[in-house]
Amino acid sequence: MTGMPKEAAAFAAPTRVPMLDLSSEFVLGKALNLFEEEFAAFCGTADAVAVSSGTSALHLALRCCEIQPGDEVITVSMSFIATAWPILYEGARPVFVDIDSKRYTMDPEALARAITPRTRAIIVVHLYGQCADMDPILEIAKGHDIPVIEDAAQAVGALYKGRRAGSMGSFGCFSFYPSKNLGGAGDGGAVTTQSPKMAARLRRLRSHAQLESYWSDEIGYNYRLDSIQCAVLSVKLPRVDRWVEQRRRVAEIYDRELKAGSIALPNASSDGIHAYHLYVIKDARRDQLRRALSARGVQSAIHYPNPIHRQPPYRDSQHHWNLPVTEELALHCLSLPLYPELSDAQIEAVIQSVLDARG
Numbered sequence: 001m002t003g004m005p006k007e008a009a010a011f012a013a014p015t016r017v018p019m020l021d022l023s024s025e026f027v028l029g030k031a032l033n034l035f036e037e038e039f040a041a042f043c044g045t046a047d048a049v050a051v052s053s054g055t056s057a058l059h060l061a062l063r064c065c066e067i068q069p070g071d072e073v074i075t076v077s078m079s080f081i082a083t084a085w086p087i088l089y090e091g092a093r094p095v096f097v098d099i100d101s102k103r104y105t106m107d108p109e110a111l112a113r114a115i116t117p118r119t120r121a122i123i124v125v126h127l128y129g130q131c132a133d134m135d136p137i138l139e140i141a142k143g144h145d146i147p148v149i150e151d152a153a154q155a156v157g158a159l160y161k162g163r164r165a166g167s168m169g170s171f172g173c174f175s176f177y178p179s180k181n182l183g184g185a186g187d188g189g190a191v192t193t194q195s196p197k198m199a200a201r202l203r204r205l206r207s208h209a210q211l212e213s214y215w216s217d218e219i220g221y222n223y224r225l226d227s228i229q230c231a232v233l234s235v236k237l238p239r240v241d242r243w244v245e246q247r248r249r250v251a252e253i254y255d256r257e258l259k260a261g262s263i264a265l266p267n268a269s270s271d272g273i274h275a276y277h278l279y280v281i282k283d284a285r286r287d288q289l290r291r292a293l294s295a296r297g298v299q300s301a302i303h304y305p306n307p308i309h310r311q312p313p314y315r316d317s318q319h320h321w322n323l324p325v326t327e328e329l330a331l332h333c334l335s336l337p338l339y340p341e342l343s344d345a346q347i348e349a350v351i352q353s354v355l356d357a358r359g
């Protein structure tokens, strides 16, 4: 205290001293609550719980399924590796089933054959932005009382028979990684659910499983999402459907103009809205086509060259997986550039380059 006479200091209001000079709004603040409400409304679910990534969303969803070591979780091998990480995180055994040759998503008949008394959960993937054939999958799961987790990381804005991706199973898992259909300014994710009880549990688990301050009665995680990401996502969310429309317009042009070529085009089912996170063609000489496009300045990518079951963390010497459709797609798939910002000239350049190589 400088300069203040002793008597005056004695009568002044007490100086408040907070524990920290830091706004707690940076994490789990108002922006988070707002984004969670908006995202749940967008998906048509009772709740949405924002988390740090798509991978943490999948982990928390599977954690809520109460897996015991040695339990089996059925999923597909044709996906980004993160789809299956939570199965290993929880000490369960991944059981890979094949995809159907049109949608490239979980084959319901293969699912039915793979169920055993140890099956505890099913993780379906809405690959490339198209929903899996959920009705038969949900029916099979219901018959065995097994929860279904939707990996909707690529399917923000996709619909299946009028229902949003992420609103059909017990949990919907989303990624807001910048390249996704709804991308943040960094990592992010969300779990959607129709169960208020599960939403409360997910909120505890994402923040150290604390029931109250400094008391946890089970293993928790730091899977929180920063407020700054929520604020960015709240600004972008109202624009997502328009961006999906723009993606679909590009896909429609590709469909029309590339029909003449000798490549296999994506099969968008008429029972829903394909969100076209990726536009994936198939070609028997894929690598040669990729080089030809590259020589003309057209980039392309492969989603995915190595199915999950063939990568070391998932190799199981006891088991040979028979996944012919998965293996064939991994060998022949090629993703062409597709995003809302593509100009007409760029779209034309892609079409011309493909037709020159495969017309």
Ligand SMILES: *Cc1c(COP(=O)(O)O)cnc(C)c1O
Pocket (backbone or CB within 6 Å): 053, 054, 055, 056, 079, 080, 082, 083, 125, 151, 153, 154, 174, 175, 176, 177, 187, 188, 189
């Ligand atoms: C991106 C992605 C994930 C993982 O999301 P992250 O936010 O990168 O953790 C999981 N599954 C699929 C299908 C994805 O495309």
